[in-house]
Amino acid sequence: MSFDSLGLAEPLVRAVREQGYTTPTPIQSQAIPAVLTGGDLLAGAQTGTGKTAGFTLPTLHRLAASAPKRDAKGRPAIRALILTPTRELAAQVEESVRLYGKYLPLTSMVMFGGVGMQPQIDRLRRGVDILVATPGRLLDHHQQGTLDLSHVEIFILDEADRMLDMGFIHDIKKVLAIVPKQKQSLLFSATFSDDIKALAERLLNRPQLIEVARRNATAETIAQKIHPVGRERKKELLAHLIRQGDWHQVLVFTRMKHGANRLAEYLNDHGISAMAIHGNKSQGARTKALADFKSGDLQVLVATDIAARGIDIDQLPHVVNFELPNVPEDYVHRIGRTGRAGAEGQAVSLVCVDEELFLRDIEKLIKRSIPKESVPGFEPPAGEKPEPIVLGRRMTIGVGASKGGRPAGGGGSGRPAQGGHNTGNRSAAPAGSGGQRRPADAGAPRNGGAPRNGNSGAPRNGHGNAGPRGGGSRHH
Numbered sequence: 001m002s003f004d005s006l007g008l009a010e011p012l013v014r015a016v017r018e019q020g021y022t023t024p025t026p027i028q029s030q031a032i033p034a035v036l037t038g039g040d041l042l043a044g045a046q047t048g049t050g051k052t053a054g055f056t057l058p059t060l061h062r063l064a065a066s067a068p069k070r071d072a073k074g075r076p077a078i079r080a081l082i083l084t085p086t087r088e089l090a091a092q093v094e095e096s097v098r099l100y101g102k103y104l105p106l107t108s109m110v111m112f113g114g115v116g117m118q119p120q121i122d123r124l125r126r127g128v129d130i131l132v133a134t135p136g137r138l139l140d141h142h143q144q145g146t147l148d149l150s151h152v153e154i155f156i157l158d159e160a161d162r163m164l165d166m167g168f169i170h171d172i173k174k175v176l177a178i179v180p181k182q183k184q185s186l187l188f189s190a191t192f193s194d195d196i197k198a199l200a201e202r203l204l205n206r207p208q209l210i211e212v213a214r215r216n217a218t219a220e221t222i223a224q225k226i227h228p229v230g231r232e233r234k235k236e237l238l239a240h241l242i243r244q245g246d247w248h249q250v251l252v253f254t255r256m257k258h259g260a261n262r263l264a265e266y267l268n269d270h271g272i273s274a275m276a277i278h279g280n281k282s283q284g285a286r287t288k289a290l291a292d293f294k295s296g297d298l299q300v301l302v303a304t305d306i307a308a309r310g311i312d313i314d315q316l317p318h319v320v321n322f323e324l325p326n327v328p329e330d331y332v333h334r335i336g337r338t339g340r341a342g343a344e345g346q347a348v349s350l351v352c353v354d355e356e357l358f359l360r361d362i363e364k365l366i367k368r369s370i371p372k373e374s375v376p377g378f379e380p381p382a383g384e385k386p387e388p389i390v391l392g393r394r395m396t397i398g399v400g401a402s403k404g405g406r407p408a409g410g411g412g413s414g415r416p417a418q419g420g421h422n423t424g425n426r427s428a429a430p431a432g433s434g435g436q437r438r439p440a441d442a443g444a445p446r447n448g449g450a451p452r453n454g455n456s457g458a459p460r461n462g463h464g465n466a467g468p469r470g471g472g473s474r475h476h
Contacts, residue, residue, distance in 0.1 A: 006032045009061050011103035016057070019099070025050040026212040031188075032058045040185045040207035042200040044192030049212065051188050052096050052158070055082075059154050060101045062184075063129060068105075069151045075127030076107055077151035081179060082132045083172070085162040087112040093158060094132040106130060113137040121146045135163075135171035142178055152179045157203075160189040160196055161329075169199075176203065190336075191329055222335055224347045226359070226372040230380045231352035231387075234322060235266045237378045238350060241320075242272055242300065249293065250300045250318045253334050255325065255389075260302045263322060267300055274300035305330050321349035324358040326389070328365040353386045 003013050003024055024032065027049045034041050035058035043054065059080050069077040082097075084090040094110035101108070108130040109123050117140065124146060131138075141147035155176075157163065163172060185204050189196050192211055200207060229237050242250060252274075254260045260276035267274035275289040275298055292298035305325060319335050335347035349370070351359055363369055 001029050007036055007061075008032065008057055009064060009104075011064075012057055012061055012100055015100045015102050016053075025054075027051055027210070028054045028057070030210045030212065031055065034208045034210065035059065035184075035186060036061060037208075038062070038184055040204040041187070041210065042197075042204055042207040043186070043188050043210040044190075044196070044212070051190070052093055053100065055156055055158070055186055055188060056093065056096045057100055059130070059156070060097065060104055060106065062154065063106055064101075064104045066153075068129070071127070071148055071151070075125070076129050078128055078131045078147075078149060079151055080130040080154040080156070081138075081149060081152045081175075082130070082156040082158060083135055083138070083163075083175065084132065084158045085134065085166050085168060086159075087114060087134060089159060090132050090134055094130075097130050097132065101130075108132065111137050111141070113140070117141070117144075117146075135168050135175060139171060139174055149179050152183055154184045154186070155179055156186045156188070158188050160187050160199065161191045161193060164195055164199065172203075190333065222345045222347050224335065224349075224370045226349050226351050226370050227375055227378070228372060228380050229350050229352055229375070229378050230384055231354060233378055234350045234352065235263060237375060238263075238320065238322060239267060239270045239272060240375070240378070241348065242267075247318050248299055249296060249316055250320060251293075251316060251337060252300055252302045252320045252322050253325070254302060254304060255323045257304060259323065260304060264300070264302045267302075272300055273298050274302055276302040278304050305334065317345060319345065319347045321347070321351075324349060324351060324355045324362065326358055328358075328361045331362045332366065353380060353384050354389050356386065 001024060002022055003016050006024060006029065008016075027043060031041065031043050031051075031054035034043075035055060043051065059082075063079055069079055071077045082090075082093055084093055090110050090112050094108055097108045106129040107127065109120075109128045109132070111120050111131060111133040113134060113136050117137075120137075120141065124141070138147070142149070157172070163169070185207075187196070187200050187204060187207070227237065227241075238252070241247065252263065254263055257276075257278040257280055260278055264274040264276040275285075275292070277286050277289050281289070289298065289301060293301040302322075305327075316337050319337055321331070321334060325331050325334065335345075337345075349359075359370070
């Protein structure tokens with residue numbers, strides 16, 4: 001199957017072809033024709049499968065094929081609204097719209113918090129066909145009367161699973177009350193949980209259902225491996241693996257911001273170039289770290305789960321879980337950044353005795369045992385006993401933390417209750433987006449819940465002849 005056979009307009013096929021893509025991915029080959037029919041859609045695919053192009057391409061086609069709408073002042077009206085959970089994902093999706101819509105007479109903009117609102121207001125005044133936004137900043141503009149959503153024809157929720165995780169359900173309901181009732185609605189999700197299905201049942205009208213990967217599956221092209229190690233020797237083992245394997249472009253995950261900082265400092269002290277990214281870093285520092293990592297100038301990028309979700313890199317060869325996530329689904333998200341579009345990738349986890357419960361839950365979720373391989377000289381010390389894992393001031397997991405090693409009120413998969421800890425944090429916004437940060441709880445969703453604007457990942461650009469991912473360079 002080729003993109004020509006999917007029914008897309010020639011300008012879109014040309015833009016896709018210019019990026020080197022000729023064959024759509026499974027989610028694209030199913031989602032694009034479904035969206036082109038004009039009906040609602042519920043689509044589930046693991047991260048890295050090209051979900052973003054799966055909705056941006058047909059959305060662009062439908063808007064270009066219909067008569068443009070103008071607001072009361074004669075400006076292009078917002079006809080498509082795409083909601084994402086985080087700033088960096090919003091920027092990536094809007095970049096996809098620009099990339100694939102370069103030969104179409106359509107305009108787009110990205111809107112999120114953390115930066116001043118006035119540049120966004122100025123851009124809205126010029127007229128926009130496609131708006132990509134985070135829920136909080138969108139509602140800010142609506143409340144101030146600077147946004148008109150009465151002409152929306154296509155409404156898209158991207159990374160809906162992360163939306164729920166971050167407590168956005170109330171904001172989503174508010175947005176749905178603003179947009180027209182008669183519209184096409186699309187819900188895309190990296191995972192296909194029962195909660196997502198319940199949300200879709202409430203929001204979508206007789207949607208077509210697409211699920212291209214089994215629930216919570218990991219890609220077969222990812223070689224997964226566990227290296228058992230003593231808790232005090234993880235840093236040493238990581239440095240050893242990087243040097244011995246001559247690894248480059250290594251994405252390393254930690255649970256907490258301070259842990260990411262300490263690990264990056266250790267690696268630099270031992271001759272391995274590394275930087276940490278999280279919300280406490282300045283925008284300039286984050287931008288430089290991502291740019292250096294993508295170009296290959298930086299060998300190791302250390303990140304928390306939320307901070308890493310904006311990373312968009314072709315053919316990322318190595319993902320390392322320096323610490324296993326306490327939420328099993330996050331393991332799938334983490335390692336899904338390698339092994340994309342048929343390429344082989346390696347996902348290595350450094351596991352100490354404290355994390356055995358996490359490993360058990362992960363293997364139960366993905367329905368497979370992960371091979372274990374001890375590295376000579378780094379075997380766990382005999383008799384090492386598990387200790388509680390502190391995830392923040394209000395959350396401890398492990399021996400002595402609570403019954404079954406779960407945090408009180410945390411739920412079955414180790415998630416904190418609302419108001420609990422936050423393992424990631426808000427990102428620095430890409431330049432030129434405009435907006436302002438809320439005082440105090442700038443990123444918190446209304447009515448409580450987890451932080452609103454963390455950093456999240458998204459489908460990345462593919463490689464070779466695989467279908468396009470949702471990123472790319474801007475056009476003019």
